[in-house]
Amino acid sequence: MSLSLRAATADAIPLHVLAEEALEDWLAAQDDTTRNAVAAFGFTGGLGQALALTDAQGGIAMALVGYGTEQSRSRGRFHLAGAAPKLPKGAYRIAGGLPDNQLENETLGWLLAGYRFDRYHKQSPLLAEIVPDARLDRSRLTALAEGEMLTRDLINTPASDMGPPDLEQSAHELAEAHDARIEVIAGEDLLAQNLPLIHAVGRAADRAPRLIDMRWGDSGPKLTLVGKGVCFDTGGLNLKPGASMELMKKDMGGAAAVLGLAHMIMACRVKLQLRVLIPAVENSVAGNAFRPQDILTSRKGLTVEINNTDAEGRLVLADALALADEEKPDQIISMATLTGAARVAVGPDLAPYYSDDPAFVQALESAASRQADPVWRMPFHAPYEPMIEPGIADLDNAPKGGFAGSITAALFLRRFVTDSRYAHFDIYGWQPSDAPARPKGGVGQATRALHDCLAELLNL
Template identity: 75%
Template sequence: MSALFADPSAAAIPLHLIASDALPEWLDGQSDATRTWVAAQGFTGALGQALTLPGEDGALRMALAGYGTASARKRGRFHLAGAAAKLPKGDYELHADVPAAERAVEALGWLLASYRFDRYATQSPMAARLVAPAGIDADHIRALAEGEMLTRDLINTPASDMGPPDLEAAARKLADQHGARISVITGDDLLAQNLPLIHTVGRAADRAPRLIDLTWGKTGKKLTLVGKGVCFDTGGLNLKPGASMGLMKKDMGGAAAVLGLAHMIMATGMDLQLRVLIPAVENAVSGNAFRPQDILTSRKGLTVEINNTDAEGRLVLADALALADEDKPDQIISMATLTGAARVAVGPDLAPYFSDDPDFVAALESAAATHADPVWRMPFHTPYEPLIEPGIADLDNAPSGGFAGCITAALFLRRFVTDSPYAHFDIYGWQPSAAPARAKGGVGQATRALHASLGTILSK
């Protein structure tokens, strides 16, 4: 996590953020030489453009970053990051006539643009560094960037180095960093502690399944985050085809997201009691793998008919959610790379979520709009409940027909939370192609919006 702001210094290069329609007015206040240089280089203020201007001695005296038009900005986010990646080495001080909230988002985007996944190969660092802009909380922005980078690192790491024990080690490292408490239930102890679904899904793998339980904070409202930690998903006996298995190192993206969010919460010192539950497993194939048409009994006592072993994420989440609900926290939030249906519905860029609480929805969507972290509400549509009731068991883990797959998965999870406010996020956790501030690969979704809205959500 090397994304830090540059130290303020007199040597910082002024960087002017200029919208297309503001360029003529800005040029009116510049010298003839500057106007000539800008015109000769073809700088128009288009989104993502970057231009450096030399002084008489040839050294950089200022730089320009294009801010485009209002309509162009609506088509993306982290607009400054695109220009920042094109600037030469140096420390830059932002000059921008935009609101402080907008400066904060653009500063965060700059830090996120500097992310490199360099565990296995050397990566060239981004040359330009930013001095924290005036009027923003630099420590707060840094904490958000660090949380996002933690999420990205965890998702990007292949299952060979990010199995259940490695995910546990990452959680322990985070706990040590913030003085949190952590306990882990592993292997057959899951059965002794009445976590049978987590054990069943993970028992076929060489690396034992486990439940990671991290707690932090002693005052304030109680928040429990539950993250799906399927470190690799073969599909089990309903084996995935090769093309569908290619990205399954990211099937622990929910766990990565809640750990990133936990860092944001702890690093910014939020006044709440945090609990993070991560069922960490591999869905593998061996002689003791669970089978289609098995009927399993969950921690809550609900029975589940297995009609597809590739619908394993909701099983491990079910036990963790039941455990979370027993504590009756003020809010439970689950995050999981759960269904392909969610991707078909909204694509990779939006984080679909489920909540019946209008106050939760209003707070989250307001924060999402101002923190460049888009979400999309999906319905807990109760009339679809019969689709998850197979008749010979309480629940069906994979209803036939394929309709409303992300909704039926969310309804399945909701059955395990009866005493606490509950919201569920069916995230993708992956950036398919590079975009400003978002390298191709693992990515956090909805965590910044949640962090910004938790104070309101928990204030009820």
């Protein structure tokens, strides 16, 4: 989705952002007509309230948006986005009342409130348009919003139209838009080029498995993003029950997230060498599907005992991470809708991540706070390493017992990165119910925070 932000103009409708405690002082400076209208419509400055006030000709003279209290604001984010759908058609500019450090976030939230997934069914557009403050970097805002919208579109598209070839096509379109280079290894060529786990997971599907490899930039630090691209996950021979299969179109949420982040990086012309690796597969059921108790040999040479074919994401990521690590980039980041255990631990709103690098942790968490893009650090807990060692092979893809499922998955992935700094994100990629700027459906997680802290992470 491409955005075109309107430049600030004198005829934009002034929008006053009013916290509950600020309303009385603001009203004291207004005329009787305004005070009477505010009282008549019951506007109190409550979070999410919106009120448009007309002039003598019946046009909109100004609009008020409630900013609530500090306590009410702490229970959510993108507060202006919650009020935007309640305002009549027009272009609005923030005229005051919003803290400077929230100006970018709230403007971005308003832009994201205009997102509609209308590929299959047309939806009503957001009528109230925001005009970004002149102090904001409009190109950065556009890149952040477009990157997030790309991620949402990819996740929301059903597997019938977003299989491995379609995900590859989306990557080609992104590469073309930014003059990036792209190579794809597909089908039996995966075996010829030593990517056996990707091949094993995807070989039972009608649409061939593949590794998508995109590169951009020729100077600066090297950043490699690896995204899980399981376009649909039946669970394989360890078939999921129907209820667990309902959202499996989103099992390529890691791939969608890294492509959205890649757009942000390339659109903002960040001075680094970017590589994006996406193992794109379907985990299907057929006579040639990989089986429980199979032992597979990975690109890195580590053997893996398959104790559950529904723990396939870590397998395809393992080969991609081993390939990424061979170039020894300055930073590798993997993103994946990997485990239900992560959802049980922190719910759908937080993005759990793993890193043992104090500089990475500090930079990310500071950026996450600034960007209203929450994350939560999880431990690479070394005492759990024996849980992923079955004895008959080097690694177990699905340790029995059910304990620490997200941690053991992260420990498994870390075995395939030995020469580079590494961080892993076990995201959900789905908004379960409507929230301001985040309609029910696919959603990006941690990507804006990562984009914000890249300069600090990579010493740019």
